[in-house]
Amino acid sequence: MSASKKFKTRMRIKTRIRGKISGTPQRPRLTVFRSNKQIYAQVVDDLSGKTLASASSRAIAESQSVAKIEQAKMVGTKVAEAAKAAGVESVVFDRNGYLYHGRVKSLANAAREGGLQF
Numbered sequence: 531m532s533a534s535k536k537f538k539t540r541m542r543i544k545t546r547i548r549g550k551i552s553g554t555p556q557r558p559r560l561t562v563f564r565s566n567k568q569i570y571a572q573v574v575d576d577l578s579g580k581t582l583a584s585a586s587s588r589a590i591a592e593s594q595s596v597a598k599i600e601q602a603k604m605v606g607t608k609v610a611e612a613a614k615a616a617g618v619e620s621v622v623f624d625r626n627g628y629l630y631h632g633r634v635k636s637l638a639n640a641a642r643e644g645g646l647q648f
Contacts, residue, residue, distance in 0.1 A: 544627030551622050552576045560609070560641065560648075561624040562634055569602050569633055571609040571641070573618055583612035602633040603640040610644025620647040 531539075553559030553576040563570040573583040585608035587593045587601040596604075613621065621641075628634045642648060 540627035542627075547624060547627065551624060553622060557620050557622055558582055558613075558618055559624050560613075560621040560646070562626050562628065562637055564626075564628055564633055567598075569598070569605050569637060571605050571637060573609065573613045573616070573621060582616045582618060583609060585609035585612055598633055599636050602637040606637040606640025607644045609637075610641045610646045613641075614645055618646070623648045 551559060553574050555575050555577060558573050558575045561572050561574060563572075568587045570586040570588075571584065572581050574581050585605045587605050590601075590604050590608060593601040593604045623638055625634050625638075630638070638648070
């Protein structure tokens with residue numbers, strides 16, 4: 531599968547997912563972006579258009595020397611801590627068109643263990 535077809539497929543899936551879920555002030559959206567080397571997570575309130583908390587593997591110095599799945603676990607724990615500090619207890623998970631597998635799944639599980647409810 532070519533890179534452009536893979537991207538278009540992910541965008542189509544992402545649009546379908548975003549049509550079904552939305553972040554509110556009571557239950558914001560936890561969205562994940564995965565690049566080839568890094569992983570990013572944000573807690574977003576879609577009604578006001580503001581990011582309440584975020585974390586990335588680039589911001590965690592020790593994550594650069596471990597495997598990508600371990601990076602995702604670190605980011606999941608950090609985003610859970612940041613969300614708790616912002617007063618967020620419950621979120622809606624947005625996998626952003628990626629399969630719920632591998633790095634996305636480990637980030638979600640780490641965020642759950644960190645105290646966020648999905």
